[in-house]
Amino acid sequence: MGIQTEKIWMDGQLVPWEDAKVHVLTHALHYGSGVFEGIRAYETAAGPAVFRLKEHVDRLFDSAKLLFMDIPFTRAEIAEAIKETIRANNLKSCYIRPVVYRGLGEMGLNPLKCPVNVFVAVWPWGAYLGEEGLAKGIRAKVSSWARNDITSFPAKGKINGGYVNSILAKLDALKSGYDEAIFLDTDGYVAEGSGENLFWAKDGVIYTTPLPTVLRGITRASVIELARDLGYQVIEAKAARDELYLADEVWFCGTAAEITPVREIDGHTIGSGVRGPIVKALQDRFFAVVHGEVPEYEKWLARV
Ligand code: PPE
Numbered sequence: 396m397g398i399q400t401e402k403i404w405m406d407g408q409l410v411p412w413e414d415a416k417v418h419v420l421t422h423a424l425h426y427g428s429g430v431f432e433g434i435r436a437y438e439t440a441a442g443p444a445v446f447r448l449k450e451h452v453d454r455l456f457d458s459a460k461l462l463f464m465d466i467p468f469t470r471a472e473i474a475e476a477i478k479e480t481i482r483a484n485n486l487k488s489c490y491i492r493p494v495v496y497r498g499l500g501e502m503g504l505n506p507l508k509c510p511v512n513v514f515v516a517v518w519p520w521g522a523y524l525g526e527e528g529l530a531k532g533i534r535a536k537v538s539s540w541a542r543n544d545i546t547s548f549p550a551k552g553k554i555n556g557g558y559v560n561s562i563l564a565k566l567d568a569l570k571s572g573y574d575e576a577i578f579l580d581t582d583g584y585v586a587e588g589s590g591e592n593l594f595w596a597k598d599g600v601i602y603t604t605p606l607p608t609v610l611r612g613i614t615r616a617s618v619i620e621l622a623r624d625l626g627y628q629v630i631e632a633k634a635a636r637d638e639l640y641l642a643d644e645v646w647f648c649g650t651a652a653e654i655t656p657v658r659e660i661d662g663h664t665i666g667s668g669v670r671g672p673i674v675k676a677l678q679d680r681f682f683a684v685v686h687g688e689v690p691e692y693e694k695w696l697a698r699v
Contacts, residue, residue, distance in 0.1 A: 418499045427556020428496065430464070434447075434491035436486070436699060442487075444687055445478070452470050458554060459495050478697070525574075575589060585635065587604060590649055592647070593647055594615075597638075600629075602630050612649060618677060621677060642665060644672075
C-alpha cells in the first residue's frame, strides 16, 4: 500500500488527504527548517497501540527547541492529534509522521518571521528494509559520506535539513548495489545507519555506538532495555569499522527499520551470513512487546 490515506491533521484540524497542501514559498521547503518524528502504531488484542508515544512527542519538542521553534500545541495535544489521526484513518497499524515546520512568511535564512506549522500524517508502512531483510539480513556499505559532524549539526535533533546527509549516504549505498549505508563520524568511528541506530555482538556481548554523534534512538533505548532484561550485557563503545567486519552479528534498529539484521558489510560476511541467535531473540521479544503480548512492557504502549 502507498501513502494515500483518508485524512491528515494540519494545524488542529483533520483535512482530506488531497487538501493537505503547503505553499511553494514555505520556508521549510527552501531551507529544511523543520523537525519531525517517525512513530509506529501496532495492532494489539485491545486495538491499535502507539509504541512509546510519550518519548517520541518529547523528542519532537526537543528537536523544535534546537531550532527555536515554539510548537503552538501542548505535548498532550500533539499526542491526542496522533491518536485522532489514526482513528480517522481506521488503521490497525501504521507509521506516524508528525512534522513541525516553518511555514509561509518571509524568505531568507532568518526563520523567526515565519509561522510554526504542524501536521500529522499516518500511513501503512511494512518492513522498511523488506520482509526478507528482517528474516535474512541486509547488505550494508560503510558510506564515503561521514555523519554530520557534531560541531556542524546537532545529532539529538530530528531536523529535516539534516536528512540530506542521510539521503547522500543512502544513494551512495544503493548506487553501489547495497541496501543500506553505515555512517562513520568525522573521526572515523562507527556512527549509525542513514535512518537507524547500529548494534553488534561479539562473544555474547552486545555493543552499540555512544550517543554524542548519533540520534538518541527510541528503538535503540528499547533494545538496550530488552537485551539487559534477557540477560545480555550491553556496552556503549566507540568502534572502528573493522570491529563490525569481525563481529558475530550486526543489526540496525529504528522505528521504520524495527530490528533488521545485517549479513554483509563491504563484501565481508558477518558471522555465518545468516540472522544470528541474539538478533533473533531480540526481534522475537520486540515484536511481542509492540503487539501487547508482554504485560511488563504495557508501559510502552498507548492505546488509540
Ligand atoms: N538514526 C537516524 C539517523 C534515524 O533517522 C533514526 C530514525 C534512528 C536512528 C532510529 O531512531 P528511533 O526511530 O527513535 O528508534 N529514522 C526514522 C526515519 C526513517 C525514514 O526513512 O523516514 C524512523 O525510523 O522512523
